[in-house]
Amino acid sequence: MADDLNDVTDESSESSEALIAVHWRDEGYYPPPAKFVAQANASDPAIREQYTEDKYPDCFTAYADLLTWYKKWDTVLDTSNAPFWKWWVGGELNASYNCVDRHLETHPNKAALIWVPEPESEVHQAITYRELYVRVNEFAAVLKDLGLKAGDRITFHMPMVPELPVAMLAAARLGVVHSQVFAGFSGAAAGHRIADSGSTVLVTIDGYYRSGDLLDHKVKADEAVETAAKEGQQVDKVLVFRRYPGQYSAKTPMVEGRDVFVDDLLAAHRGEIVEPARLQATDPLFLMYTSGTTGRPKGCQHSIGGYLSYVAGTSKYYQDIHPDDTYWCLADIGWITGHSYIVYGPLALGTTSVIYEGTPNYPDAARPWRIAHQLGVNIFHTSPTTIRMLRKVSPDGPKGFDIHFKHMTTVGEPIEPEVWRWYFEKVGKEEAVIVDTWWQTETGGFLGSTLPGIDPMKPGSCGPGALGVYPAILDEDGNDVPAGSGKAGNIVIRNPWPGVFQTIYGQPERFVSTYYAKYNKDPESKDWRDWPYFAGDGATQAADGYFRILGRVDDVINVAGHRLGTKELESVALTVNEVAEAAAVPVIDDIRGRVVEMYVSLKPGYEAGPEIEAKVRDAIVTDIGKIARPKNIWIVPDMPKTRSGKIMRRVIAATSNFTDTGDITTLANPEIVEKIRHQVQSAKLARGEVPRELSETELNEIKSFGSE
Numbered sequence: 001m002a003d004d005l006n007d008v009t010d011e012s013s014e015s016s017e018a019l020i021a022v023h024w025r026d027e028g029y030y031p032p033p034a035k036f037v038a039q040a041n042a043s044d045p046a047i048r049e050q051y052t053e054d055k056y057p058d059c060f061t062a063y064a065d066l067l068t069w070y071k072k073w074d075t076v077l078d079t080s081n082a083p084f085w086k087w088w089v090g091g092e093l094n095a096s097y098n099c100v101d102r103h104l105e106t107h108p109n110k111a112a113l114i115w116v117p118e119p120e121s122e123v124h125q126a127i128t129y130r131e132l133y134v135r136v137n138e139f140a141a142v143l144k145d146l147g148l149k150a151g152d153r154i155t156f157h158m159p160m161v162p163e164l165p166v167a168m169l170a171a172a173r174l175g176v177v178h179s180q181v182f183a184g185f186s187g188a189a190a191g192h193r194i195a196d197s198g199s200t201v202l203v204t205i206d207g208y209y210r211s212g213d214l215l216d217h218k219v220k221a222d223e224a225v226e227t228a229a230k231e232g233q234q235v236d237k238v239l240v241f242r243r244y245p246g247q248y249s250a251k252t253p254m255v256e257g258r259d260v261f262v263d264d265l266l267a268a269h270r271g272e273i274v275e276p277a278r279l280q281a282t283d284p285l286f287l288m289y290t291s292g293t294t295g296r297p298k299g300c301q302h303s304i305g306g307y308l309s310y311v312a313g314t315s316k317y318y319q320d321i322h323p324d325d326t327y328w329c330l331a332d333i334g335w336i337t338g339h340s341y342i343v344y345g346p347l348a349l350g351t352t353s354v355i356y357e358g359t360p361n362y363p364d365a366a367r368p369w370r371i372a373h374q375l376g377v378n379i380f381h382t383s384p385t386t387i388r389m390l391r392k393v394s395p396d397g398p399k400g401f402d403i404h405f406k407h408m409t410t411v412g413e414p415i416e417p418e419v420w421r422w423y424f425e426k427v428g429k430e431e432a433v434i435v436d437t438w439w440q441t442e443t444g445g446f447l448g449s450t451l452p453g454i455d456p457m458k459p460g461s462c463g464p465g466a467l468g469v470y471p472a473i474l475d476e477d478g479n480d481v482p483a484g485s486g487k488a489g490n491i492v493i494r495n496p497w498p499g500v501f502q503t504i505y506g507q508p509e510r511f512v513s514t515y516y517a518k519y520n521k522d523p524e525s526k527d528w529r530d531w532p533y534f535a536g537d538g539a540t541q542a543a544d545g546y547f548r549i550l551g552r553v554d555d556v557i558n559v560a561g562h563r564l565g566t567k568e569l570e571s572v573a574l575t576v577n578e579v580a581e582a583a584a585v586p587v588i589d590d591i592r593g594r595v596v597e598m599y600v601s602l603k604p605g606y607e608a609g610p611e612i613e614a615k616v617r618d619a620i621v622t623d624i625g626k627i628a629r630p631k632n633i634w635i636v637p638d639m640p641k642t643r644s645g646k647i648m649r650r651v652i653a654a655t656s657n658f659t660d661t662g663d664i665t666t667l668a669n670p671e672i673v674e675k676i677r678h679q680v681q682s683a684k685l686a687r688g689e690v691p692r693e694l695s696e697t698e699l700n701e702i703k704s705f706g707s708e
């Protein structure tokens, strides 16, 4: 616990030098296309009046009313155990029922999911609501048979196959709390999360396609179980789906007594129906792990009623989902975007959600357009990283394809205005509205976005707070940074909203100290007004009320829209025997937004060389996954440090990005800066890693990176 407390104090005090003036050109407005407005779920500006502060929190009953309840709630928002907010207290419902069963009355034969396998030689799989119902029930029967019951945790390490949403909805049916780990994460990463959540069952698959290769995924299950065991958590059963039922595609042997093929188990439960459990709205639905500033990932716990109502409401008003839409979100279900806006939101509204197994540019850059064309996709949802990649390799966008998106989303990272304009002009053909949705794993759903049928768009800005969400920008002392001041600060949400996570699983102190302690006015207070939610992002607010998100103010690096904690990366590097010190920094990247570079210094007696670099790289890939693989590993003679011995990450970040290292007079070893600069920059230039000129926001991010 003492360790934990140290961690958390670190985390909450590290918020930054975000208070820097920012001067960018204010971008022009784009009105939403008239055709879109004519059909939008929200097109009357009066809707905002229903979500003003005087109507809060009751305004959110409109979201809860989108769901079917066994029993209505007694209390909308209970703040008695602040800041552990409780929504819809006394209400009873089931998420699986809401996403599946209730649609059988109105449209049993409509596709709930359309799965697109990566190989183009394989046919698409359309799963109707009726079939989804059958599959969810059968898998729920399997889980029940294993003795799993409401409140137990289960870990999934699954790729983008329909078995993943089936498994999620089956767990939700029983009230079993699912924790899905992104398939691209390593077995060890899955193991840490299994241990943290106390799961006894792991659900995986033998293999899946990525960029043309059928990957052996089962091998990661063995590593996961081993890692979990080292951390004291025993996994009793590993349920292995088969990419091709009846045929095993992995090389790794099945472990007798522990590993079971799901298709075999299902055969014993054909046609079984498992009644959905009547659960409390405040019961947990799932955990989603995310990185923070400490090595230990945070299991963000989301509730059934609050979360589901929030993703349903925001899917309706912000994704503008109508029952007859074909909606395609390219995110991975292993991240919060996929949970909220591939599975729970769209299915709660009874629409058709497309799931694609592979990489967007396989076998070529026109693949997304072929999929959208074949399926008649009219809502398209992706990240700036994918948009940048498509812009580079497919500059004309879906030209020549009969594609007419009505609505497009960008999420996960700030989008550059030029990239935004390309998305609007080429992909949307100026017919589609764009929402730039700012939110987080912790927040369950959108926090900042334009209302697509009402608000003009402004490239680079997410827009105002979402309905019923009241953001503000505060300085380090908690004073308001006024809209239009041109100053940046920390963005906070002044009020709870139904989608907010309930706690960090097993770490309630860290929950309070990371997200609420910073601006809390009175720890005893039960008034939500005293507990602004600290998002950990720097932002500014223009005079029109629109927010522009500048990026993280903590030690988190956002790689292609995925959060990686520097401490997490560094602690893995330190497991390499030769390594004495390690520091991870972000490097600006034209496609992925940011990539990681790692600096290490060695223990006495060891020589720098490619073997040690390879060891560090392998350790990171093994413990976290390929997504975290550093672009470069620099073995340096020493790290720039303060007199108290803290590594000054901003100095090495500046070195990696070819920017000014700023004031180094407070360093204990200022002479090292020039040495490292020479070493790193000449090597980079030799590799052709020529820097481009950075924007002011990018410069500010580098200049203030890392706590000191």
Ligand code: WTA
Residues within 6 Å of the ligand: 290, 335, 336, 337, 410, 411, 412, 413, 414, 415, 436, 437, 438, 439, 440, 441, 442, 462, 535, 536, 537, 549, 550, 551, 552, 558, 561, 562, 563
């Ligand atoms: C960043 C993803 C700018 C931000 C849903 C946030 C964004 C972190 C945007 C959360 C956006 C997300 N514009 N930055 N539209 N959306 N971010 O938890 O720094 O994977 O704190 O959730 O991504 O990442 P997470």
